[in-house]
Amino acid sequence: MNKISAIIINYNTPAMTEEAVASLVNFAGGFNYEIILIDNNSTDKVFSRTLEGRPIKFIQNTENVGFAKAVNQGLKAASGDYILLLNSDALVEKDTIGRLLEYLENNHRAGIIGPKFIYPNGENQVSSGRFPNLWREFVRLSMLHRILPFGAYNKDFATIKSVDWVSGGCMLIKREVIKQIGDFDEDYFFSAEDMDFCRRAKERGWQAIYYPAVKIIHHYAMSSGGRKAVKAIRLERNGLNCFFKKNYPKKIISRLAIEQMHNFKILVLRLLGYK
Secondary structure (H helix, E strand, O other): OOOEEEEEEEOOOHHHHHHHHHHHHHOOOOOOEEEEEEEOOOOOOOOOHHHOOOOEEEEEOOOOOOHHHHHHHHHHHOOOOEEEEEOOOEEEOOOHHHHHHHHHHHOOOEEEEEEEEEOOOOOEEOOEEOOOOHHHHHHHHOOHHHOOOOOOEOOOOOOOEEEOEEOOOEEEEEHHHHHHHOOOOOOOOOOOHHHHHHHHHHHOOOEEEEEEEEEEEEOOOHHHOOOOOHHHHHHHHHHHHHHHHHHOOOOHHHHHHHHHHHHHHHHHHHHOOOO
16 A cells, blocks of 8 residues: 555646646655646646556546645545645655654544645745634625734744644545544535635644645746736635535625625735736
8 A cells, every 4th residue: 555645636737737746756765656637627637648557547637626626636546644735836855745744644533634835936924824804704705914013924933843734735634533433525616615624633632733844846836827816716616615615504694795806806806906
């Protein structure tokens, strides 16, 4: 059996996907692993010869089924004791996966772990935090999180700690967690499914760990147009809407208010010329 099954999903980012696979292969750390590469019916598919001879299982979808459903396809094909979710625009560095694996193996209550994320220019990138509520989302969407010391984001980029959620952009999961809580919720298309998964795990007593002792380079939202793309904000809005409907069904006013804050942000971006 493989120690780690890595699931990578390509949607119109073939060159970046090839880099992500290559980084994982180069820094696999000497343990047994497999890569499950899923193409979500991309116009631009991965055909590079650099992938030949690698331990890769390839799944070609005939439609874009979204992130959560594609991950579940990967889970069904996976044989590893640990599952690594890695975005197609994320590049791992030396010892990253090995150190994450070591932490999970040595800490019984830790079920999910994620590294520090940085942008290609070296700036810190948020990749963990607290579960959303109306106040935290107001602070985040209004950009007040840049000056206020609280909110949804974990902005302590130096301390190993238990958090509410870590990003599915690079998330290592014990197989035991999935056996207990099940697969990813396919009601989510893209965004907030990682928060939902972490929430279900925490309800069963597992910890989600932010582990900044190692890092990845994350280009962020390449398949949805970039950090300020209207599409990316719309997907985020829909994901959070799904999260609130499922986990806080009585907080209707909060959910609708957060939805309108996203709509306002989309309007502003469009007025500024973003698409």
